Amino acid sequence: MSKKQKIDxxxxxxxxxKEMTAENPGLLPYAHxxxxxxxxxxxxxxxxxxxxxxxxxxxxxxMAQIYKQMQLLADQAKLIQKRVEVSERIYQAxxxxxxxxxxxxxxxxxxxxxxxxxxxxxxxxGRKKGxxxxxxxxxxxxxxxxxxxxxxxxxP
Numbered sequence: 001m002s003k004k005q006k007i008d009x010x011x012x013x014x015x016x017x018k019e020m021t022a023e024n025p026g027l028l029p030y031a032h033x034x035x036x037x038x039x040x041x042x043x044x045x046x047x048x049x050x051x052x053x054x055x056x057x058x059x060x061x062x063m064a065q066i067y068k069q070m071q072l073l074a075d076q077a078k079l080i081q082k083r084v085e086v087s088e089r090i091y092q093a094x095x096x097x098x099x100x101x102x103x104x105x106x107x108x109x110x111x112x113x114x115x116x117x118x119x120x121x122x123x124x125x126g127r128k129k130g131x132x133x134x135x136x137x138x139x140x141x142x143x144x145x146x147x148x149x150x151x152x153x154x155x156p
Contacts, residue, residue, distance in 0.1 A: 079148075086136050087146045093117050099140045104149065107135040122152070 090107055093115035099105055106118045108131035115135065122134040134152035141147055 082151075083146060083148060086138065086148055089115050089135065090117060090138065090146055101140050101142050101144075104137060104139050106137055107152075109133045109135055 086107065093107060095117045097117075097119070099117070103119075106121055107115060108118060108122075109115050110130075111132045116131070118131075121137070125131075136148050136152055137150035138146045139149055
């Protein structure tokens with residue numbers, strides 16, 4: 001076995017060693033020792049690209065949600081518009097009885113183009129039908145508006 005070499009403290013050049021060290025090694029943009037962790041600068045373009053991509057993904061998702069809400073509102077507006085059209089036809093139609101709230105009635109169109117309200121469903125008519133076309137199955141609501149339960153084949 002060889003003898004261990006002793007370190008001669010007098011031969012150490014402290015000024016030279018000082019040049020090879022840093023005052024604040026934690027602030028260096030690179031590893032200050034051979035066994036130190038690799039420090040790689042971040043690619044700012046890559047970071048920005050990811051952030052922009054995430055932002056587009058998020059806003060696209062929110063826009064799709066808003067579009068679905070708009071579709072729902074448009075469908076509700078169409079239903080209300082259809083209710084108004086049928087209600088106008090009902091109040092201009094021939095009614096030979098007093099409609100009661102929460103009862104179901106049937107709107108028909110005659111051959112000559114006039115409408116009439118009936119308590120008889122289209123399936124309940126005999127061989128001789130008293131109408132040209134079935135318009136709608138409706139129910140009178142408490143606020144005296146009409147809910148369309150089923151639409152017929154007539155053009156409003």
